[in-house]
Amino acid sequence: MTHIFLYGPPGTGKSTIGKKLSASLKLPFIDLDRVIETNAGMSIPQIMEQQGETTFRDMEATALSALTMERESVIALGGGALLRDENRALAESHGKVLLLMADLPLLLERLRNETGKRPLLAGDLNSKLKSLLDKRKSHYDSFPLKLQVDARSAEHNSYRARVVLGRHHLSAMREYDVMVDQVSNLPSLQPSIIVTDENVAKYHLEKIQTIFNAKSVVVPAGEEYKNLETVSRLWKGFLENGLDRKSTVVALGGGVIGDMTGFAAATYMRGIDWVVVPTSLLSMVDASLGGKTGFDLPEGKNLVGSFHPPKLVIADPGLLLTLPERELRSGMAEVVKHGVISDPGLFELASQGMSWVKDHLEEVVKRAMAVKIKVIEEDPYEKGIRAALNLGHTVGHAVELVSKFKLSHGEAISIGMAAEAKYAARVGLTGQSTVDAIVSTLSTLGLPIQIPDEMPREEIIRVMRVDKKKNAKSIRFALPVEIGKVELVNVDDLESVLDDGR
Numbered sequence: 001m002t003h004i005f006l007y008g009p010p011g012t013g014k015s016t017i018g019k020k021l022s023a024s025l026k027l028p029f030i031d032l033d034r035v036i037e038t039n040a041g042m043s044i045p046q047i048m049e050q051q052g053e054t055t056f057r058d059m060e061a062t063a064l065s066a067l068t069m070e071r072e073s074v075i076a077l078g079g080g081a082l083l084r085d086e087n088r089a090l091a092e093s094h095g096k097v098l099l100l101m102a103d104l105p106l107l108l109e110r111l112r113n114e115t116g117k118r119p120l121l122a123g124d125l126n127s128k129l130k131s132l133l134d135k136r137k138s139h140y141d142s143f144p145l146k147l148q149v150d151a152r153s154a155e156h157n158s159y160r161a162r163v164v165l166g167r168h169h170l171s172a173m174r175e176y177d178v179m180v181d182q183v184s185n186l187p188s189l190q191p192s193i194i195v196t197d198e199n200v201a202k203y204h205l206e207k208i209q210t211i212f213n214a215k216s217v218v219v220p221a222g223e224e225y226k227n228l229e230t231v232s233r234l235w236k237g238f239l240e241n242g243l244d245r246k247s248t249v250v251a252l253g254g255g256v257i258g259d260m261t262g263f264a265a266a267t268y269m270r271g272i273d274w275v276v277v278p279t280s281l282l283s284m285v286d287a288s289l290g291g292k293t294g295f296d297l298p299e300g301k302n303l304v305g306s307f308h309p310p311k312l313v314i315a316d317p318g319l320l321l322t323l324p325e326r327e328l329r330s331g332m333a334e335v336v337k338h339g340v341i342s343d344p345g346l347f348e349l350a351s352q353g354m355s356w357v358k359d360h361l362e363e364v365v366k367r368a369m370a371v372k373i374k375v376i377e378e379d380p381y382e383k384g385i386r387a388a389l390n391l392g393h394t395v396g397h398a399v400e401l402v403s404k405f406k407l408s409h410g411e412a413i414s415i416g417m418a419a420e421a422k423y424a425a426r427v428g429l430t431g432q433s434t435v436d437a438i439v440s441t442l443s444t445l446g447l448p449i450q451i452p453d454e455m456p457r458e459e460i461i462r463v464m465r466v467d468k469k470k471n472a473k474s475i476r477f478a479l480p481v482e483i484g485k486v487e488l489v490n491v492d493d494l495e496s497v498l499d500d501g502r
């Protein structure tokens, strides 16, 4: 059971944010204090006054213990509910505890009208609250997941809570959950088969097979195998293993495995369910989200595909520990892209370089995936703003293909982003400082920023036109305006975009 517990000092908005959070995650909301009051048949001030704090804490422990056995929920806890070690252990073993914190003036403002409801703060609110916060400082500090609540709306703080928790419920195209969690926390899933590639199988297949108790189809690794032949192998594998319309397939791997498994699932028996366990950084923050599936033709990438969102995405950053360094860097190109599109803070973090990234993988995954989720929820079928995610991809895809995949996807996107940013500056859409920031962050991460000299530019332009699935003279680019903002622009003069990429 993976409940979400909201915890922290009085006034942080555990109930208000909790209600918004539960509505957006489509989970029930429970306020522990209200449950205690119902059980006791009296209000919390009455319990405290008539029976004392110890009895109240006992009631709290009993109510909490009962709730952990119920179905998954968002649970707002009282401000001291986890002071007892056994309560904390109970909550932490049944879900995630998010500690809400806020500055003292904000807490005071919110609590001023409520002192009658909060017996521990009766009297001089200012000094009572300060001393309560002092007393519990090390206790509150010890919770690893924290959100500094600000004065903006509960809706906004609930969104920030989802980012910190790595929990989202998407409703575009179909309803499904996205969670950043250990795969082992999801034993109730019963897939029929796991699809993976030879590299990932070496490190992770046995463990995942044990968790899901399922057979597997293992295919060769790499973009050059993202083709119809491999998709056919998957269809055959599904047939040989007796999969029917009710079966669920797990895609365990990077973007290549995700795209092909999703496509095979979309088309097998006119569509079966699939779950994705992304194993590369790129697939955690990008490829596994949004329901685009497909494979390449010799003429271009992703030329055949369909929209078929998975039923669940479980991103376990622990799986990234076996990812080769080059692939991790490659994933960082998409992270930088997401920063440039709409999260300047994430861009700033990425600019700290690979050793910071390696120490903060979970944070990087959570923040970068949140950008993509926001965009695809707004525009699932790419009628408008979703095209922003193509930043760096128009040049990038072409360069990737012309390199015959010697450049990884992320490396190619990095080159594409640098070229497109320079072009944006040349046409006056952005300033040189934006270009410098993008180029320097990509270089700090060890990513390439120049189109290789030996690469024929006519070939890149030809591939760009095929890749964009049209032969029109102009191509629509997503170009940076500033860090955190991009604009969609039609470009005729493709040559000059490439000039800037050298």
Ligand SMILES: NC(=O)c1ccc[n+]([C@@H]2O[C@H](COP(=O)([O-])OP(=O)(O)OC[C@H]3O[C@@H](n4cnc5c(N)ncnc54)[C@H](O)[C@@H]3O)[C@@H](O)[C@H]2O)c1
Pocket (backbone or CB within 6 Å): 197, 198, 199, 200, 203, 221, 222, 223, 226, 253, 254, 255, 256, 257, 259, 279, 280, 281, 282, 283, 286, 287, 288, 289, 290, 291, 292, 293, 301, 302, 319, 320, 321, 322, 323, 324, 327, 330, 409, 410
């Ligand atoms: N569907 C979408 O919306 C979308 C978005 C972006 C990219 N993509 C696609 O994603 C693909 C690129 O994804 P990718 O970079 O993950 O490529 P990939 O799937 O080829 O993985 C990269 C390499 O890392 C290995 N690997 C993956 N996870 C590993 C792990 N945990 N430990 C050890 N090795 C591991 C793989 O075997 C492979 O060799 C491209 O085909 C691209 O078109 C799709």
